[in-house]
Amino acid sequence: MPxxxxxxxxxxxxxxxxxxIGDFGAIDRWHPMxxxxxxxxxxxxxxxxxxxxxxxxxxxxxxxxxxxxxxxxDTPMPIExxxxxxxxxxxxxxGSEVVWxxxxxxxxxxxxxxxVEGVRGFLRAGLTKLRERFG
Numbered sequence: 358m359p360x361x362x363x364x365x366x367x368x369x370x371x372x373x374x375x376x377x378i379g380d381f382g383a384i385d386r387w388h389p390m391x392x393x394x395x396x397x398x399x400x401x402x403x404x405x406x407x408x409x410x411x412x413x414x415x416x417x418x419x420x421x422x423x424x425x426x427x428x429x430x431d432t433p434m435p436i437e438x439x440x441x442x443x444x445x446x447x448x449x450x451x452g453s454e455v456v457w458x459x460x461x462x463x464x465x466x467x468x469x470x471x472x473v474e475g476v477r478g479f480l481r482a483g484l485t486k487l488r489e490r491f492g
Contacts, residue, residue: 360460365484368452369491371445375423388483436461
C-alpha cells in the first residue's frame with residue numbers, strides 16, 4: 358500500500374492560511390489542476406473536475422481544527438481505497454507547515470509508478486501553488 362506525504366512551509370499564520378484552503382468544497386480556488394468543484398450530499402461530497410476533463414468524487418470523512426480527512430469514491434486513476442488528509446500545522450516562526458498525506462492501493466498491476474507519480478504530482482502541484490501564492 359503506497360503512502361505519500363508531501364509538506365510545504367508557507368510564511369502565513371495558520372488561521373489565515375486555513376481560511377484560504379480549509380473549505381473542503383473549494384479546493385479549486387487554490388489547486389492549479391482543478392477547474393471547478395460541485396458539492397453534493399450537504400457538503401460532504403465533492404465532485405472535482407480537473408482541467409483535463411477528468412472527474413474525481415471525494416467524500417469528507419472528518420474535519421476539525423486545521424485539518425480534514427477524505428476518501429476517493431470514484432476516480433479515473435488506477436487506484437482504490439484512497440484516503441488522504443490535508444492539515445496546517447503551526448510553526449515556531451509564526452508561519453505554517455502544510456502537510457498532505459495519502460495512502461491507497463494500486464488497482465492494476467503494471468501501473469504502479471504511473472499511479473504513485475500521479476498522486477504525488479497532484480499533491481505537489483497544490484503545495485507548490487500555495488508556496489507561490491503566499492511566499
